Amino acid sequence: MPYQQDLATYPNLEMISRNFGWPPPGAAALAVGRLAPEHEFPTTLPDDAFLDALFYLCAHRSIIRVRSFHNCLLPHATRPAAICVVRRGDEEVRLGSAEIGVVAAGGELLLAPNLVFHYIEEHHYQPPAIFTEAVLARRTITPPAGVLL
Ligand SMILES: [Zn+2]
Numbered sequence: 001m002p003y004q005q006d007l008a009t010y011p012n013l014e015m016i017s018r019n020f021g022w023p024p025p026g027a028a029a030l031a032v033g034r035l036a037p038e039h040e041f042p043t044t045l046p047d048d049a050f051l052d053a054l055f056y057l058c059a060h061r062s063i064i065r066v067r068s069f070h071n072c073l074l075p076h077a078t079r080p081a082a083i084c085v086v087r088r089g090d091e092e093v094r095l096g097s098a099e100i101g102v103v104a105a106g107g108e109l110l111l112a113p114n115l116v117f118h119y120i121e122e123h124h125y126q127p128p129a130i131f132t133e134a135v136l137a138r139r140t141i142t143p144p145a146g147v148l149l
Pocket residue numbers: 072073074075076080118119122123
């Protein structure tokens with residue numbers, strides 16, 4: 001998962017469109033939460049309502065699922081597990097092999113690796129405000145049934 005500056009044009013959307021049949025050719029999307037250790041990012045303490053809404057997306061609305069897992073490469077006090085697993089309540093999700101998508105108030109498609117939940121919960125990454133707003137508003141992307149999930 002290569003680094004992308006927040007709200008840069010999402011990479012490889014044409015390839016994803018070809019491989020997954022979605023989004024339609026010519027669609028545009030912006031990247032969120034494609035972090036890397038060598039790039040600083042803004043931080044803030046996340047609130048529970050946001051984490052709840054984001055966890056729901058990761059658990060039930062993951063898209064662009066792939067077979068391999070990307071793990072968090074940011075610094076950790078102790079070595080992280082090979083596959084990042086997060087829990088909220090009695091639910092558990094393995095992160096690092098899918099994306100989540102929301103639609104901003106202005107209509108922009110925002111796509112983030114589902115590791116964004118870990119980045120926010122553990123590393124206090126502050127995503128762009130339009131992403132936070134879209135997640136809290138639960139404007140999720142609904143791809144064609146059976147195509148991506
Ligand atoms: Zn981490």
